Amino acid sequence: xxxxxxFYFAKSHEWISLDSNNVYNLGISDFAQSELGDIVYVQxxxxxxxxxxxxxIGEIESVKSVSEIYAPVxxxxxxxxxxxxxxxxxxxxxxxxxxxxxxxxxxxxxxxxSLMDKNSYESFVKSNHE
Amino acid sequence: xxxxxxxxxENGDKKTPLYDKHRxxxxxIVSFAGFSMPLYYKSIIDEHLNVRNNxxxxxxxxxxxxxxxxxxAGIFLDYVLTADISSIFPNTITYSxxxxxNGGVIDDLTIYxxxxxxxxxxxxAANTEKDFAWIHTQMLNLQKTKTxxxxxxxxNVTVDNYxxxxxLLSVQGPKSRNIIYPLVEDISDNYGRSExxxxxIFNFQYNIKSLKELNHFEFSCVRFKEIGIEALISxxxxxxxxxxxxxxxxxxxxxxxxxxxxxxxxxxxxxxGLGARDTLRFEAALPLYGHELDETITPYDAGLEKYLSKNxxxxxxxxxxxxxxxxxxxxFFKLAGKQIPRHLQRILDENLKPIGCVASGxxxxxxxxxxxxxxxxxSNVTPSMLKNFYIDIxxxxxxxxxxxxxxxxxxx
Numbered sequence: 001x002x003x004x005x006x007f008y009f010a011k012s013h014e015w016i017s018l019d020s021n022n023v024y025n026l027g028i029s030d031f032a033q034s035e036l037g038d039i040v041y042v043q044x045x046x047x048x049x050x051x052x053x054x055x056x057i058g059e060i061e062s063v064k065s066v067s068e069i070y071a072p073v074x075x076x077x078x079x080x081x082x083x084x085x086x087x088x089x090x091x092x093x094x095x096x097x098x099x100x101x102x103x104x105x106x107x108x109x110x111x112x113x114s115l116m117d118k119n120s121y122e123s124f125v126k127s128n129h130e
Numbered sequence: 131x132x133x134x135x136x137x138x139x140e141n142g143d144k145k146t147p148l149y150d151k152h153r154x155x156x157x158x159i160v161s162f163a164g165f166s167m168p169l170y171y172k173s174i175i176d177e178h179l180n181v182r183n184n185x186x187x188x189x190x191x192x193x194x195x196x197x198x199x200x201x202x203a204g205i206f207l208d209y210v211l212t213a214d215i216s217s218i219f220p221n222t223i224t225y226s227x228x229x230x231x232n233g234g235v236i237d238d239l240t241i242y243x244x245x246x247x248x249x250x251x252x253x254x255a256a257n258t259e260k261d262f263a264w265i266h267t268q269m270l271n272l273q274k275t276k277t278x279x280x281x282x283x284x285x286n287v288t289v290d291n292y293x294x295x296x297x298l299l300s301v302q303g304p305k306s307r308n309i310i311y312p313l314v315e316d317i318s319d320n321y322g323r324s325e326x327x328x329x330x331i332f333n334f335q336y337n338i339k340s341l342k343e344l345n346h347f348e349f350s351c352v353r354f355k356e357i358g359i360e361a362l363i364s365x366x367x368x369x370x371x372x373x374x375x376x377x378x379x380x381x382x383x384x385x386x387x388x389x390x391x392x393x394x395x396x397x398x399x400x401x402x403g404l405g406a407r408d409t410l411r412f413e414a415a416l417p418l419y420g421h422e423l424d425e426t427i428t429p430y431d432a433g434l435e436k437y438l439s440k441n442x443x444x445x446x447x448x449x450x451x452x453x454x455x456x457x458x459x460x461x462f463f464k465l466a467g468k469q470i471p472r473h474l475q476r477i478l479d480e481n482l483k484p485i486g487c488v489a490s491g492x493x494x495x496x497x498x499x500x501x502x503x504x505x506x507x508x509s510n511v512t513p514s515m516l517k518n519f520y521i522d523i524x525x526x527x528x529x530x531x532x533x534x535x536x537x538x539x540x541x542x
Contacts, residue, residue: 037158037405038175040493040500041468061470063174063493064405066524092173 007096008112009121010072012054015096016104016112023078027100028060028069028091031125036062039088044080045102051075053111058101060091069101073111079103137294139166146191147297147383155401163256165192167404174405178495181369181410182538185303186402187390190375191383194258194293196251196265199333201286204246210268211241212429212446214439220245220336223347223366227429227437228261229446233453234425235432237261238417240366242349245335250292254419262291268445292331297383301390302373302410305397310363310374313393314352316340317360321351328360328379357382357389368407370414370538412492412501415462415535421473421490422460422503431458431505458505460489461513462537463521463530464497471502471521471528478527480518485511488521494537501537502530 007017013032017025033039045057051071058069080102084090091099106112116124137145143166152159157168168189170177180186198207204216213226220243228236237257242250253261272284301310318338321329329351341350341363349364359382367373378386391401408418417423422432428450429435438450465471471491476484491502502521506513513532520527 035158037170038173038493040470043469061468063409063470063495064169066470066472 007118007121008072008115009118009124010070010115011124012070012072014069014072016072016106016115017096024075024104024106025100026072026075026102026104028095029121029125030095031129032067033092033095033099035129036060036065036067037092038063039091042084042088042091042101044082044084045069045077047077047080049077050107051077060088072115074107075104076107077102078105141166144192146189147380148189148191148387151384151387152189152401152403157401157403160404162404163192163254165255167192168401170403170405171401174403174409175493175495177400177402177406178409180398180400181303181371181402181406182496183304184398184400185301185305185309185373186369186400186406187387187394188300188302188402188407189298189383189387190300190407191297191380192255193298194251194253194255194261194291195296195298195377196253196258196262197290197292197331198249198251198265199247199288199290201247202284203249203287206269206272206284206287207241207249207251208439208442209272209444210265211239212439212444213241213437214441215241215243215249216246217441218243221334221338221349223349223364225437227423227434228264229429229444229450230425231446231449232425233428233446233449235419235423235427235429236264236425238419238423238434242332242362242364244332248333248335250332252298257419258291258293262289265289295380297378297380297386299376299378299383299387299390300367300373301376301399302367302369302371302402303397303399304372305399306371306373309390309393309397309399311342312396313354313389314341314363315355316342316350317353318350321360328377328382329362332362354386354389357385359386359389361386368414368416369410370416370536371410406495409492409495412490412503413494413496413536413538415503415537418490427505428453428457430456431460433460458486458507459511459513460503461506461516461532462503462535463501463519464494464533464537465500465502465521465528465530467526467528468500469523469526469528470500471504471523471530476522477504477506477530478520478522479508479511479516480520482520482527483508485519491521496538501533 041061043059152168361378477486485508486506
């Protein structure tokens with residue numbers, strides 16, 4: 001993932017980012033993975049399916065807990081990171097990179113403005129979880 | 131601000147003396163049994179495997195210590211606890227249950243016998259106050275009761291809760307001796323010489339084995355070199371591995387924790403949180419109160435009948451003798467899929483009829499698969515005949531297979 005790629009974060013701790021190939025990627029934040037701990041199972045979203053904002057698109061299970069993944073905006077799944085079937089710990093190791101969950105199309109590109117940039121997300125996490 | 135705040139978190143949870151050290155090590159802190167405890171420092175899986183391969187250090191100061199003393203202490207504990215207590219050798223440990231009148235399990239415990247007149251009960255953190263209240267009430271009731279020949283018994287018993295005065299660490303794993311042996315000085319011959327001797331509270335009466343001679347479920351007294359801290363050390367644990375549990379003064383346990391961590395390279399030791407404590411105990415098929423045990427479960431249900439003494443009367447025995455059939459049967463299983471079974475999820479037979487509930491469910495870091503235990507409450511089901519069955523994991527029916535525990539000894 002390009003260094004200069006911009007990340008947009010949701011309050012439910014997912015991110016969306018445009019990579020160097022002009023493809024939108026979706027994943028969960030570093031804070032989210034650190035809260036979950038060792039991830040042992042990921043239920044990936046369905047390829048080709050359209051999801052509404054805040055709809056559940058998948059599940060992440062760690063040794064101690066289960067957490068749902070939500071669509072941060074209206075989107076369509078184009079590709080899923082099937083490496084996570086065998087190596088779900090990629091999310092722990094590289095939540096913003098190799099541990100992405102899916103590649104998506106935005107159903108309405110202006111929706112991104114409803115999300116937070118990195119700095120706002122970090123202060124959001126700080127004020128809500130510390 | 132009052133004094134209590136020093137030992138309590140904002141959410142009302144208690145802290146062990148090591149709370150700040152866990153925070154400084156970057157632990158994820160969770161609420162467990164009324165205490166703020168480390169769930170993990172970096173990774174449950176890494177900490178788990180390090181205990182199986184090397185060694186790990188646990189803060190288990192949240193656990194309770196109840197000291198029972200007096201001439202009648204042995205016969206009193208024989209009546210309150212299910213296992214034989216007064217007749218075990220001094221300086222050994224026994225596992226026991228404490229039952230209510232209906233035969234339900236109030237707690238599972240280990241009991242340290244120092245002499246015929248001095249014992250220590252080590253209790254689950256969540257149950258310590260309940261156990262202490264129960265034991266104390268039984269004592270008062272028994273002391274008021276006249277025997278058939280007009281005598282009052284159990285007059286010479288004292289029951290004291292030492293839980294806040296004692297800190298407890300556990301060092302577990304095949305390399306545990308590599309770190310403990312070099313750090314301690316054997317004081318088994320002269321533990322009673324100094325005045326501020328921690329071990330004095332236990333009133334030893336018999337010769338103590340030295341640390342290196344200890345078998346499983348035996349204990350000794352040691353002094354940690356350089357820091358000069360004295361401790362009661364037992365060959366025991368909750369992981370299925372070789373290991374030690376180390377009791378010391380609550381005021382000294384921080385220094386002892388640091389001292390052991392400073393020498394971690396001796397055994398590739400890592401601090402280990404409660405997350406791995408649970409996955410380790412479960413792979414070893416050791417019961418956890420609140421999961422495999424509670425007041426609605428009898429020792430027969432849990433497969434713990436070997437801890438019910440046939441040699442004596444005890445609270446709950448009469449009720450147990452009336453039970454003809456087990457209400458429930460405890461089984462252990464593994465899953466083919468990857469989703470993890472969780473406490474109280476439903477067990478379904480091959481026709482998807484509910485036949486029981488998950489007791490414990492977790493991920494086995496050693497076998498890299500989900501594993502669990504369950505109570506089968508359908509009396510028509512024989513666990514050994516159970517072929518195809520399913521766990522209802524949030525609406526997904528995941529196929530499971532009965533296995534013989536422990537899971538950490540299963541050959542792949």
